[in-house]
Amino acid sequence: MAAALGDPVRHALESVLDAVRDRTDGDVASYIPELATVEPEQLGAALASTHGVVHEAGDVESEFTIQSVSKPFVFALAVDALGLDEVRRHVDLEPSGEPFNAISLDEASGRPRNPMINAGAIVMTSLMRGDSADEKFAVVRAGLERFAGHDLLVDEEVFSSEASTGDRNRALAYLTRSAGTLGSSAEVATTAYFRQCSLTVNARDLAIMAATLATGGVNPVTDERVISEDAARWTTAVMTSCGMYDESGDWMVRVGLPAKSGVGGGIAAVQPGQFGIGTFSPRLDARGNSVRGVATLELLSQRHGLHMLQHHGASLSPIASLSREGADGGGDTVAVLRGEILFAEAEEIMTRLGPLVGDHGCLVLDFTAVTRVAAGSRKIFSALPETVGRLDDGRARVEVRDPDGVLAGPSAG
Amino acid sequence: MAAALGDPVRHALESVLDAVRDRTDGDVASYIPELATVEPEQLGAALASTHGVVHEAGDVESEFTIQSVSKPFVFALAVDALGLDEVRRHVDLEPSGEPFNAISLDEASGRPRNPMINAGAIVMTSLMRGDSADEKFAVVRAGLERFAGHDLLVDEEVFSSEASTGDRNRALAYLTRSAGTLGSSAEVATTAYFRQCSLTVNARDLAIMAATLATGGVNPVTDERVISEDAARWTTAVMTSCGMYDESGDWMVRVGLPAKSGVGGGIAAVQPGQFGIGTFSPRLDARGNSVRGVATLELLSQRHGLHMLQHHGASLSPIASLSREGADGGGDTVAVLRGEILFAEAEEIMTRLGPLVGDHGCLVLDFTAVTRVAAGSRKIFSALPETVGRLDDGRARVEVRDPDGVLAGPSAG
Amino acid sequence: MAAALGDPVRHALESVLDAVRDRTDGDVASYIPELATVEPEQLGAALASTHGVVHEAGDVESEFTIQSVSKPFVFALAVDALGLDEVRRHVDLEPSGEPFNAISLDEASGRPRNPMINAGAIVMTSLMRGDSADEKFAVVRAGLERFAGHDLLVDEEVFSSEASTGDRNRALAYLTRSAGTLGSSAEVATTAYFRQCSLTVNARDLAIMAATLATGGVNPVTDERVISEDAARWTTAVMTSCGMYDESGDWMVRVGLPAKSGVGGGIAAVQPGQFGIGTFSPRLDARGNSVRGVATLELLSQRHGLHMLQHHGASLSPIASLSREGADGGGDTVAVLRGEILFAEAEEIMTRLGPLVGDHGCLVLDFTAVTRVAAGSRKIFSALPETVGRLDDGRARVEVRDPDGVLAGPSAG
Amino acid sequence: MAAALGDPVRHALESVLDAVRDRTDGDVASYIPELATVEPEQLGAALASTHGVVHEAGDVESEFTIQSVSKPFVFALAVDALGLDEVRRHVDLEPSGEPFNAISLDEASGRPRNPMINAGAIVMTSLMRGDSADEKFAVVRAGLERFAGHDLLVDEEVFSSEASTGDRNRALAYLTRSAGTLGSSAEVATTAYFRQCSLTVNARDLAIMAATLATGGVNPVTDERVISEDAARWTTAVMTSCGMYDESGDWMVRVGLPAKSGVGGGIAAVQPGQFGIGTFSPRLDARGNSVRGVATLELLSQRHGLHMLQHHGASLSPIASLSREGADGGGDTVAVLRGEILFAEAEEIMTRLGPLVGDHGCLVLDFTAVTRVAAGSRKIFSALPETVGRLDDGRARVEVRDPDGVLAGPSAG
DSSP: OHHHHOOHHHHHHHHHHHHHTTOOOSBOOOSSGGGGGSOTTOOEEEEEETTSOEEEEESOSOOEEOGGGHHHHHHHHHHHHHOHHHHHTTOOOOOOSSOTTOOOBOTTTOOBSOTTSHHHHHHHHHTSSSSSHHHHHHHHHHHHHHHHTSOOOBOHHHHHHHHHHOHHHHHHHHHHHHHTOOSSOHHHHHHHHHHHHTBEEOHHHHHHHHHHHHTTSBOTTTOOBOSOHHHHHHHHHHHHHHTTGGGHHHHHHHTOOOEEEOTTSEEEEEETTTEEEEEEOOOBOTTSOBHHHHHHHHHHHHHHTOOTTOOOOOOOOSEEEEEEOSSSTTSOEEEEEEEEEOHHHHHHHHHHHGGGOOSSSOEEEEEEEEEEEOHHHHGGGTTTTGGGOBOTTSOBSEEEEOTTOGGGOGGGO | OHHHHOOHHHHHHHHHHHHHTTOOOSBOOOSSGGGGGSOTTOOEEEEEETTSOEEEEESOSOOEEOGGGHHHHHHHHHHHHHOHHHHHTTOOOSOOSSOTTOOOBOTTTOOBSOTTSHHHHHHHHHTSSSSSHHHHHHHHHHHHHHHHTSOOOBOHHHHHHHHHHOHHHHHHHHHHHHHTOOSSOHHHHHHHHHHHHTBEEOHHHHHHHHHHHHTTSBOTTTOOBOSOHHHHHHHHHHHHHHTTGGGHHHHHHHTOOOEEEOTTSEEEEEETTTEEEEEEOOOBOTTSOBHHHHHHHHHHHHHHTOOTTOOOOOOOOSEEEEEEOSSSTTOOEEEEEEEEEOHHHHHHHHHHHGGGOOSSSOEEEEEEEEEEEOHHHHGGGTTTTGGGOBOTTSOBSEEEEOTTOGGGOGGGO | OHHHHOOHHHHHHHHHHHHHTTOOOSBOOOSSGGGGGSOTTOOEEEEEETTSOEEEEESOSOOEEOGGGHHHHHHHHHHHHHOHHHHHTTOOOSOOSSOTTOOOBOTTTOOBSOTTSHHHHHHHHHTSSSSSHHHHHHHHHHHHHHHHTSOOOBOHHHHHHHHHHOHHHHHHHHHHHHHTOOSSOHHHHHHHHHHHHTBEEOHHHHHHHHHHHHTTSBOTTTOOBOSOHHHHHHHHHHHHHHTTGGGHHHHHHHTOOOEEEOTTSEEEEEETTTEEEEEEOOOBOTTSOBHHHHHHHHHHHHHHTOOTTOOOOOOOOSEEEEEEOSSSTTOOEEEEEEEEEOHHHHHHHHHHHGGGOOSSSOEEEEEEEEEEEOHHHHGGGTTTTGGGOBOTTSSBSEEEEOTTOGGGOGGGO | OHHHHOOHHHHHHHHHHHHHTTOOOSBOOOSSGGGGGSOTTOOEEEEEETTSOEEEEESOSOOEEOGGGHHHHHHHHHHHHHOHHHHHTTOOOOOOSSOTTOOOBOTTTOOBSOTTSHHHHHHHHHTSSSSSHHHHHHHHHHHHHHHHTSOOOBOHHHHHHHHHHOHHHHHHHHHHHHHTOOSSOHHHHHHHHHHHHTBEEOHHHHHHHHHHHHTTSBOTTTOOBOSOHHHHHHHHHHHHHHTTGGGHHHHHHHTOOOEEEOTTSEEEEEETTTEEEEEEOOOBOTTSOBHHHHHHHHHHHHHHTOOTTOOOOOOOOSEEEEEEOSSSTTOOEEEEEEEEEOHHHHHHHHHHHGGGOOSSSOEEEEEEEEEEEOHHHHGGGTTTTGGGOBOTTSSBSEEEEOTTOGGGOGGGO
């Protein structure tokens, strides 16, 4: 009877939505006539976990145009396809302290300040494979569909509006073109970019897209690898620094979830390794961020300690127990390890247990209850057990018990 | 025979130092004559874990002036004492995209752009308790000593140099004073600030200071709580956004360890929840960051996956096993949980096990092998076990086994 | 035998050209391939007086593209056609302290900083009458031809180059378009602007164009009124503030001739009321100003005191003589006035002679030797002679002798 | 009976004051408490001609602090004493497009943008002779007294206020000090500067000070040379470019009188070669300019054509008459010249009369009615009469009649 227990995550989402629902400040985007027709009271949030379950609350099925929320994902496609070095020839990765439509081009290099402002985002789109706007947009769309896990449609009316009112974006394209950083003609880049911004999504889609970054590049619902782990990390890092325009620093202090908003009313937020969240509410604040989307993420972060830099209190030691085996004093020492072993846990284990390696009995490291040994931390154990030599009775001084093969890495998990 | 196993963390540090030792680019700081006399070949690194062990390599005992590395720690003291809201009345928290000595004052509010640039740092010092420069400096010094775990001395010659060449900093003080954001007279603020910058530390100290942020505010060597968890998180967040001046975005992409450098040659870097690193090497790049310190942190991060946003591969499920107890089919279901339970793990547990709550037999959640349940995640379990009712035989439908009391929080850990 | 006397102005020009001819620094413009093919050694200067004589020295017949020298003249056409208020809705008139291709748009109003930078110049062109680029360009061309006094041709190869490399200018057009200050589509504005910049002129043309501003809007060679006096004054004022980009202030200190340069190598300079100068020499300094053109104007200004703010030494009094007429003491007083009577001279005349108006004899003001009474100064004399009453013998107390009618204004001149 | 004629210039001033008297917008300066106590309704204007007569209207005797109106005069003292090159090592001369208290320091050179903003003005004061603030201020005061023609007093209460609220100015001093462009300690410079700003003047004083620039450096009332002609021209040039802060370009278009305002309510304006105007009215607009002072100057300029670039209509020819002397056809040709002969007039004379030099009879140039030959224009006549040779009868081909010696320059005037 699951009903009895319910879905506490959905309850958490619903409770937060209830708390922010009364906020009526802000205005729906009006710079494009099409956007102004949206029903302003809509409010929805979804959380997609890295194991592929999506929890939903409110208007999670309402479709809206993705707009700037597309930026990190297209950046991700660019670095995945071209590598970080090549992409950095075309765009810088520094916060600009400026609004989304800032010009913000480095005078010397001609590179937009970062790929989260329009100038940088248009350059990213221009780097997509293909010559024509149609080809480049096809690559963007296919990529975003893999992030979302299903087909995405273009809102043709919004696209027409974008195209007919997009002179500032055209200006940015021509500027980057003249500075040598645009990867196509200005017309090709802006046409593809306008279509990209006009793709429709819902809060559920954004949650899954964000969760795909949280997993290190694998869509947790479709299990498809969309981008490399490196590309996912770089993308999340750029969202951390630059995702919320000129209040990115404040966002990192208050909320601590790398995020990106769009004037369509959506926000996608990532808790690396944990989950993705998508929110939707059309009314925007002066910076173009969804008022209730921001409030939802802020409250969720506070209530549930979701800040990326949250200290979770002292952890139990990764050494669950330490005991002598065998009836007599000369028996082996068994250290039962547990939990997630990142660098610090590896360090603690080796620091505390290293001195126990000796001539009388074997040190047994039992990894059975360990959930993961992070790749970079395995090197800390790399001396084990071979290099520490053998006991007089021929047995290794150290013995590793690792039935799930966590020491060998995730492929064994 | 610990010698047999050695200290793999120290080995890791030494290996990285060896890799960067040949870098001879950069110049020692010369803007103050005293700084130019340092032995430029010095190179050291230390890593302090959150359980209080410090691993050292190279010149970790060499003393140098802390300079700008003091900034995050004094900001931490300020938010700890005054709260975030009050501090934010005096300083903004946004990356400036500008050099350390940028003027960067918001014209409307008069607030420096962030507390990691000189203008903001001087304002932080001015907010320390006390009226005179001596009193304010005494508060700074006492605070930094608690971060470092021992007494810190002022290099009086560097102080004299700072004071006699510090006109730009005086200008920043007068600017903030005239803008209403400085908390004292300009002379008091700069005198205290010059003394603060002239405090001497070594790489070991910086590692422990950084580790104190990593633990959420408790010095892991002295076990003294220096600042609150909130203050530690806010400070790390500001380091994330603004710590490396105008290359903070790039640093977050490449290294991913919130950090702060000083022209004395030191860098302090934090891996939240894990450890702190201190490095020392006097030659600076054009931005004033230690050339080999930066290289050390970058290489350490790459080799050992220390990037804050590193994806550590798929974790084993927090549900270690799921089995029926009792010989007959009507027995209880036992779910053995394990590892660190943050929000996502709590979500997975409740999502998978919720449907198993029913009328026939009890669902036993065994937290024995769980190392930690994050505070915010406990709410996900808050319905357990009372609200799910009782079986026909009067037993609770859900039973929690938690010998270490991890569900109740760290005080029980 | 004029040959015996020669042309001292031409000699002055030649002497200056000889002095600057050896300067070989700078480079011909290369941003357009077509411009790079020019013969770099060319050097010419012409001075056109407001009475229509042109003095020439060096390569005054060499044709080159007008480029940015067109900007003040198209601004003049715009204010002449639309009035200052309407034009100011589209462009600000403040020096920008920035290079010619600076973006420099006021964020609030969307107005380019001034009409001498590209953004403002493109907006001016967009305000020309007509819908298509062809129509707008036809208006520009016809206007510039009236300034020059003859037909001007487009260098089609330079135009093609401009059009194919003009992405930054297109960007500026789209920016102003999106800001609401462009008077046409971006494509129309830039096409017309590129053609405008590709019109060919020579140094003689520039001298006459500048002289047309110096006369207050009448081409001194063709005697055609091209623009109104107001438009000429406003244009010269904008050249004074903004003509030499980010060294306009320095130019005003050192040279003091409102001027405008172009990357084609030309400069047009105005001495209001006196003359216009055109220079041509292709090699440009880092700011895009002709190296030897600048040197020519600077040296001419110094040698001949042509600085607009030059103090010309104490003038003789406008009262040439003051004498009693008639044999007996009761005769009239005759004041012989002379020279140009601007405000200060009018003030001096009235201040000195006013007390002489009395009951015994008439005060005769003899304007015969006066060359001009400035319009605004006539008001100072407006009380004369009617309001001062009559003598006992019925004669007016003041009598004005003005055979050329200078008091009534230039139409009588 | 002068009363019958009256003083038309005073009438002109009074008429303008009447027209602007009803303007009640703006506020008296309040950043210094002392300034806020001024009687806001005061309104006065004075015009001092270059021949030393001062016309007054309204509250011309009311004393107020000179504040920023001192800036051009102290700049004048600096360039007079040190030369333009040395002064330019300390300050740039470019308009900043920024408010009076802008920081506006060139990052590379450390030079304030111009001497009319506070930073540049403080640097100018710091360059005064002497070591202490008292010595430097004594030089400033003595210089300003020579400009004004009498002793000036310090308003000690305003000085105290300035000194106690002047942190932003102190900041600017320290900034320039750290950048190497301040000529003294920051404390010395600001103390002297605060006293400078606290000197009291009235509208009459400002008119005479401005007139001293108009004459090329000679106080027209005391006949004392205060600064060199070069210094006067440079100063007026800087006022032209930078005098009215961020609306200098607009001011040049609308008013065309180089001017400088102060928050004490005063404005000094110069018509080079003609006169100086001083106005006083305490209420300021948002930029800190006296509302009614600006309106007074704008209306005066419009009504009386005082714009520096005003075209005064076609002048009569400098050749008043051209006739044959002698009964028979072979007689001499007499050209009666007249008025002010600047470059263009010299050019016209030589261009028209040059061809008349021949073998039959002498060309007589009669300069008797000429009021002035500008120094730079004399070179145009330099070939006369020697180089044109002699007639068969031994007489010179050209004869100059110049009883007042205007061709030899002002010393003969």
